[in-house]
Amino acid sequence: MALPLSELPVEIVKEVRSRKWLALLIFVIVSFGVLAAGFLWPYKYQSETVIFIDDQNIIRPLMEGSAVATEINDRASAAQELLWSRSVIEKIAKDDEIFGEGAADVGRERLESRIFALKQNLSVVPRGDSYFAIAYQAESPMRAFLVAQRMGQLFIEETNERKRTESRNAYEFINNQVRSYERQLAQAEERLQEFLAENVDGTEGDANNRLDNLRSQLELAQMEKSELEARERSLELELSRVNPTIRQGRTPDAYQTRISSLEEQLDNLRLRYHDTYPDIVILREQLQELRRQKARQLAQQGDEPQPLGEESLSNPVYQDIQTELTSTRADIQTMNSRINSFRRLLAEQAQRMERIQENKAQYMELTRDMEVNKEIYDDLLKRRERARVSMHLDVEGQGLNYRINEKAQFPLAASGPGFPLFAAAGLFLGLAAPFGLVAGLLQIDPRVRAREQLEETIELPVLVLLPQIRTPYEQRRDHRITMLVGMIAIVAVVVYLSIAGAALMGVIG
Numbered sequence: 001m002a003l004p005l006s007e008l009p010v011e012i013v014k015e016v017r018s019r020k021w022l023a024l025l026i027f028v029i030v031s032f033g034v035l036a037a038g039f040l041w042p043y044k045y046q047s048e049t050v051i052f053i054d055d056q057n058i059i060r061p062l063m064e065g066s067a068v069a070t071e072i073n074d075r076a077s078a079a080q081e082l083l084w085s086r087s088v089i090e091k092i093a094k095d096d097e098i099f100g101e102g103a104a105d106v107g108r109e110r111l112e113s114r115i116f117a118l119k120q121n122l123s124v125v126p127r128g129d130s131y132f133a134i135a136y137q138a139e140s141p142m143r144a145f146l147v148a149q150r151m152g153q154l155f156i157e158e159t160n161e162r163k164r165t166e167s168r169n170a171y172e173f174i175n176n177q178v179r180s181y182e183r184q185l186a187q188a189e190e191r192l193q194e195f196l197a198e199n200v201d202g203t204e205g206d207a208n209n210r211l212d213n214l215r216s217q218l219e220l221a222q223m224e225k226s227e228l229e230a231r232e233r234s235l236e237l238e239l240s241r242v243n244p245t246i247r248q249g250r251t252p253d254a255y256q257t258r259i260s261s262l263e264e265q266l267d268n269l270r271l272r273y274h275d276t277y278p279d280i281v282i283l284r285e286q287l288q289e290l291r292r293q294k295a296r297q298l299a300q301q302g303d304e305p306q307p308l309g310e311e312s313l314s315n316p317v318y319q320d321i322q323t324e325l326t327s328t329r330a331d332i333q334t335m336n337s338r339i340n341s342f343r344r345l346l347a348e349q350a351q352r353m354e355r356i357q358e359n360k361a362q363y364m365e366l367t368r369d370m371e372v373n374k375e376i377y378d379d380l381l382k383r384r385e386r387a388r389v390s391m392h393l394d395v396e397g398q399g400l401n402y403r404i405n406e407k408a409q410f411p412l413a414a415s416g417p418g419f420p421l422f423a424a425a426g427l428f429l430g431l432a433a434p435f436g437l438v439a440g441l442l443q444i445d446p447r448v449r450a451r452e453q454l455e456e457t458i459e460l461p462v463l464v465l466l467p468q469i470r471t472p473y474e475q476r477r478d479h480r481i482t483m484l485v486g487m488i489a490i491v492a493v494v495v496y497l498s499i500a501g502a503a504l505m506g507v508i509g
Helices: 005-018 020-040 075-084 086-093 108-121 141-198 204-241 252-272 278-301 316-395 419-444 451-458 472-504
Strands: 045-054 122-126 131-138 245-249 310-314 401-406
Touching: 005 020, 005 419, 020 419, 020 472, 045 141, 075 086, 075 122, 075 131, 075 141, 086 108, 086 141, 108 122, 108 131, 131 141, 141 316, 141 401, 204 316, 252 278, 252 316, 278 316, 419 472
Parallel strands: none
Antiparallel strands: 045 131, 045 401, 122 131, 245 310
């Protein structure tokens, strides 16, 4: 049966008064136990180094776009990972100034124990956007101070070294890539030159222009041939209408007239054709024959010229038409030769176009490889220069920098709960413990202590409640016990305060 809350304070006081010695014992045990815990508690001293992240110095806007400043995401976590690295934390574990002389000569197990303790007590705490603290806790204030100081120094050194190494490695990597693409580009250019040297047919555009030119010339030649053939037919028709000869009297002067006429025609033909031209050969033979006839005639007549009768002579008009016809036929033959040449050239050009089409894919592949390599090579050249500037920035200490904003301070007080807190808590817990225990026991005690409990159980009203009656002797005895318990409690408190004061003043260590 649960005791009503309204009756709980009264019952707690009754129980404590009835068990004074037990309450006193609990008070002494709890208070002095907490005080003893204050003496035995492992107090930790903390020292920290505050690091400032300088990523907005004057060189950053000046080199924007030309260099890449090294950046670290989640800087506090990155700083802790760096400090936890074996290379850094082992230096601290072997530091003679922190762990005494011969710290580097300890055994493997001892060294690992130190490293584990260093990792357990090390923490990196963000302090806004541009600061974080490297904190270390230890039971010795001197060790906490030395480790925090050394941690800050090693962090700055390792960060700068890693930045320089990262920039140098990036530059060397890009530089190796540039050299690699230089070789690839040279090989691609060499393959393209060999291909062009082996395939001298030219490009597809040149071949198409040549084909169009040949087709145009062939069409013009065919048109000229058609015009010459029409002219040939016209001359043949005109020649068929003209009498090839005319009749006239023969005299030596007549021979001379004909010779002069043929010589004039011969001179005209020689102006346009070579001596091997058929009409020129015919005219020369005619001239020779007329000169022989004139010589025979003069030998037969003597000195006085006489008429020789009529004879048939070549018609000059007929000769002119025939000459023109012969010239036209020669032009037709020449034009036929030209047309055949154009057709042969067209056939050769078509074969050349087929070879160009066959080599086009290979040419495009070679050109594409060279263009891609050239594009990547140009981009890598720019990146190499940016990496070079970035490397110089990190060497000169520019870009993203870390510097110590607050040096580690020697801790004057322990972090966490101190001895004064234990001393105050001991008195409070000692006084509260008896009452708390009684309150807990009353809640689980099955005995009936109040009218409400009985009425609730039997569901009947309680008419009379008989009070507890004590005799005068019992009252005197209870009074004496109460006084004795109070005096002992006062003595315990005085002793408690004396011990706590001595500890706070350093008398008791």
